[in-house]
Amino acid sequence: MEEKSYGPVVPEDFTFGLTEEDKLLLDCGRKLGPVNIRFETYGKLDEKKSNAILILHALSGDAHVAGYLDGDRSKIGWWDGMVGPGKGFDTDKYFIVCSNVIGGCSGSTGPRSFNPDSQNFSKIYNMDFPVITIADMVRAQYRLMKHLGISQWLALAGGSMGGMQALEWAVSYPEAVRSIIPIATTSRLSPQSIAFNWVGRQAIMNDPKWNSGNYDLDKVPESGLAIARMLGHITYLSDKSMDRKFGRELQESESYTFDFKHNFKVESYLKHQGEKFVERFDANSYLYISRAMDYFDLSGKFGGDLAIALSQVHAPFLVISFSSDWLFTPEESLKIVEALRINSTDVTYCDIKSIYGHDAFLLEVDILKRIITDFLKCRYEEVK
Amino acid sequence: MEEKSYGPVVPEDFTFGLTEEDKLLLDCGRKLGPVNIRFETYGKLDEKKSNAILILHALSGDAHVAGYLDGDRSKIGWWDGMVGPGKGFDTDKYFIVCSNVIGGCSGSTGPRSFNPDSQNFSKIYNMDFPVITIADMVRAQYRLMKHLGISQWLALAGGSMGGMQALEWAVSYPEAVRSIIPIATTSRLSPQSIAFNWVGRQAIMNDPKWNSGNYDLDKVPESGLAIARMLGHITYLSDKSMDRKFGRELQESESYTFDFKHNFKVESYLKHQGEKFVERFDANSYLYISRAMDYFDLSGKFGGDLAIALSQVHAPFLVISFSSDWLFTPEESLKIVEALRINSTDVTYCDIKSIYGHDAFLLEVDILKRIITDFLKCRYEEVK
Numbered sequence: 079m080e081e082k083s084y085g086p087v088v089p090e091d092f093t094f095g096l097t098e099e100d101k102l103l104l105d106c107g108r109k110l111g112p113v114n115i116r117f118e119t120y121g122k123l124d125e126k127k128s129n130a131i132l133i134l135h136a137l138s139g140d141a142h143v144a145g146y147l148d149g150d151r152s153k154i155g156w157w158d159g160m161v162g163p164g165k166g167f168d169t170d171k172y173f174i175v176c177s178n179v180i181g182g183c184s185g186s187t188g189p190r191s192f193n194p195d196s197q198n199f200s201k202i203y204n205m206d207f208p209v210i211t212i213a214d215m216v217r218a219q220y221r222l223m224k225h226l227g228i229s230q231w232l233a234l235a236g237g238s239m240g241g242m243q244a245l246e247w248a249v250s251y252p253e254a255v256r257s258i259i260p261i262a263t264t265s266r267l268s269p270q271s272i273a274f275n276w277v278g279r280q281a282i283m284n285d286p287k288w289n290s291g292n293y294d295l296d297k298v299p300e301s302g303l304a305i306a307r308m309l310g311h312i313t314y315l316s317d318k319s320m321d322r323k324f325g326r327e328l329q330e331s332e333s334y335t336f337d338f339k340h341n342f343k344v345e346s347y348l349k350h351q352g353e354k355f356v357e358r359f360d361a362n363s364y365l366y367i368s369r370a371m372d373y374f375d376l377s378g379k380f381g382g383d384l385a386i387a388l389s390q391v392h393a394p395f396l397v398i399s400f401s402s403d404w405l406f407t408p409e410e411s412l413k414i415v416e417a418l419r420i421n422s423t424d425v426t427y428c429d430i431k432s433i434y435g436h437d438a439f440l441l442e443v444d445i446l447k448r449i450i451t452d453f454l455k456c457r458y459e460e461v462k
Numbered sequence: 463m464e465e466k467s468y469g470p471v472v473p474e475d476f477t478f479g480l481t482e483e484d485k486l487l488l489d490c491g492r493k494l495g496p497v498n499i500r501f502e503t504y505g506k507l508d509e510k511k512s513n514a515i516l517i518l519h520a521l522s523g524d525a526h527v528a529g530y531l532d533g534d535r536s537k538i539g540w541w542d543g544m545v546g547p548g549k550g551f552d553t554d555k556y557f558i559v560c561s562n563v564i565g566g567c568s569g570s571t572g573p574r575s576f577n578p579d580s581q582n583f584s585k586i587y588n589m590d591f592p593v594i595t596i597a598d599m600v601r602a603q604y605r606l607m608k609h610l611g612i613s614q615w616l617a618l619a620g621g622s623m624g625g626m627q628a629l630e631w632a633v634s635y636p637e638a639v640r641s642i643i644p645i646a647t648t649s650r651l652s653p654q655s656i657a658f659n660w661v662g663r664q665a666i667m668n669d670p671k672w673n674s675g676n677y678d679l680d681k682v683p684e685s686g687l688a689i690a691r692m693l694g695h696i697t698y699l700s701d702k703s704m705d706r707k708f709g710r711e712l713q714e715s716e717s718y719t720f721d722f723k724h725n726f727k728v729e730s731y732l733k734h735q736g737e738k739f740v741e742r743f744d745a746n747s748y749l750y751i752s753r754a755m756d757y758f759d760l761s762g763k764f765g766g767d768l769a770i771a772l773s774q775v776h777a778p779f780l781v782i783s784f785s786s787d788w789l790f791t792p793e794e795s796l797k798i799v800e801a802l803r804i805n806s807t808d809v810t811y812c813d814i815k816s817i818y819g820h821d822a823f824l825l826e827v828d829i830l831k832r833i834i835t836d837f838l839k840c841r842y843e844e845v846k
Contacts, residue, residue, distance in 0.1 A: 273696045305689070
């Protein structure tokens with residue numbers, strides 16, 4: 079099996095914060111511990127530990143970025159087209175790490191985790207979990223980096239919320255980043271995106287099964303979570319790609335059914351996406367991670383000046399956007415590029431022509447590969 | 463009181479379909495009757511009955527297009543800036559009619575109406591109401607026209623779903639239309655819009671209070687309807703106008719509250735809009751009217767060819783779109799314009815530069831007035 083040669087390797091979870099001093103101090107002022115980090119690695123770390131790349135996942139992603147786990151062919155990594163031998167993030171050359179964010183539900187500490195301070199019978203955080211930020215996620219990843227004995231990432235790369243983490247790394251730990259690849263992302267969530275997140279969360283929190291967050295795993299707020307996911311999906315696609323993919327085609331029917339069941343192909347698609355998501359994602363995690371995105375504003379602590387926020391970073395950037403992405407538009411990427419230029423930071427910017435909207439960062443792997451391969455090659459030649 | 467001079471006049475509801483033969487045959491094949499039409503009029507019908515204009519409302523609108531009812535200053539008409547003495551639709555010159563659509567909840571027959579064939583105790587349609595189409599709404603309006611003794615409208619005008627009705631009038635009753643003013647609309651609902659409608663309806667139908675549509679009026683599915691409305695609101699505004707109106711400003715707080723209550727100004731705004739809407743709109747009506755929009759495809763019966771669909775119409779068109787409207791984009795209006803040009807139909811097209819998104823049709827009254835005044839003047843000079 080090909081995947082054996084490059085990964086995924088699933089090391090034992092990294093756990094820290096077992097003592098009061100070692101806990102993770104969060105932006106909200108609370109301390110989190112113990113903290114568990116689920117991560118996977120691909121390829122081999124070179125002797126100088128100079129070829130490590132951290133891949134950062136988006137809202138619904140996890141540590142499983144490529145290949146299959148234990149030969150389980152049902153679940154391929156979320157960026158398999160980009161990570162592997164000879165791919166954009168070439169596992170023959172680089173040591174790839176991907177960890178599940180804190181607040182998530184795929185192995186790292188999140189609302190479904192054991193709460194050491196719980197007064198409740200369940201001993202699960204649920205809504206007692208602290209509201210985390212993108213910077214908090216990055217703080218936990220920094221601990222993981224230290225644990226791995228790595229002092230600098232060759233590159234940090236991610237799309238969407240993954241790009242936000244990459245940007246936050248650059249600002250929080252400029253000495254630890256050799257290069258940054260923010261893809262289809264923004265330096266601050268727009269009110270439109272905050273609004274979409276708000277509506278999605280209301281759908282979850284108004285589902286009676288949500289039960290103030292204290293649902294049993296056999297009785298989850300599936301309809302609320304499905305609505306949030308379906309809404310999200312609309313924002314990930316472009317008007318044009320929906321037109322091409324679905325048009326006004328009907329599903330399992332030659333004509334209008336004159337009822338409220340799924341009649342259009344696009345309705346069936348959304349319904350299916352909602353149902354699939356509920357099986358694999360935790361509703362409370364959805365609340366926490368979307369809230370972390372709301373709070374993301376890279377320039378917030380710098381008087382709203384993005385150039386000042388990025389002024390301590392000297393690592394080169396490769397900023398990538400997609401022409402039809404209306405969630406995190408090319409204009410948002412350009413703001414990052416402009417701020418970097420003000421600082422005379424080395425920046426390459428590519429706006430890729432694509433009809434796939436925000437999802438393009440998962441789909442346009444051929445062009446992404448070409449751009450990223452060259453960029454990484456240059457970075458690696460500088461250090462190896 | 464100024465409004466007394468021009469309206470609104472609220473005549474007795476027009477009722478038809480009391481006999482089997484007189485019922486309204488719907489696109490779904492069912493017959494609807496009795497049918498009640500609530501309408502208002504403004505200004506005076508001239509002797510030749512040549513100055514009548516039908517204004518058509520959008521999803522959440524009603525017959526009350528301008529002024530105040532019975533001096534009740536709490537509820538101004540939804541297009542008051544456009545209808546009145548000296549306004550775009552000048553009530554000193556024209557006789558303005560606006561009726562609530564069937565399927566609605568503001569006086570015309572809809573899901574909350576008495577169901578003569580009901581087997582239920584409640585005798586209310588609820589979900590036994592037939593699924594209606596935009597063409598069905600127009601059929602009912604045609605009956606109203608006959609009832610008023612009018613044989614031709616000087617103009618039919620409306621924004622959003624109102625524009626769809628105007629277009630449908632042109633295709634269904636070309637002899638009855640002297641001119642058409644579709645504003646911020648489309649000739650067929652896009653899969654993206656169908657998708658948004660789907661998600662909104664799921665929010666309503668998954669609210670346990672919806673109770674398969676059989677809710678009591680003191681226990682309505684308010685959270686589901688509020689979610690649908692909040693979602694709608696995002697699509698009515700542009701990214702830019704949200705940025706200008708809310709930005710990332712916080713509400714009643716100087717800093718992040720690190721919880722899931724409304725913390726951003728845009729969240730408070732949406733919450734307020736949702737709560738207000740629940741007080742005035744019926745959840746089942748929302749289902750039916752949004753479904754009617756889904757099914758709107760002017761070229762559907764004409765092999766998808768919009769030019770053929772519009773080939774029987776010889777009335778001049780004034781097509782208006784707004785540059786930042788991403789729900790019904792300028793491109794959609796241009797498709798209508800191109801189809802008319804193929805038929806050598808007289809068409810004026812204005813894409814108004816505005817940051818207000820879809821809502822611009824309610825807000826950009828100054829520029830709308832200028833354009834519409836001239837267009838109507840020309841039409842009226844031809845007939846008076």
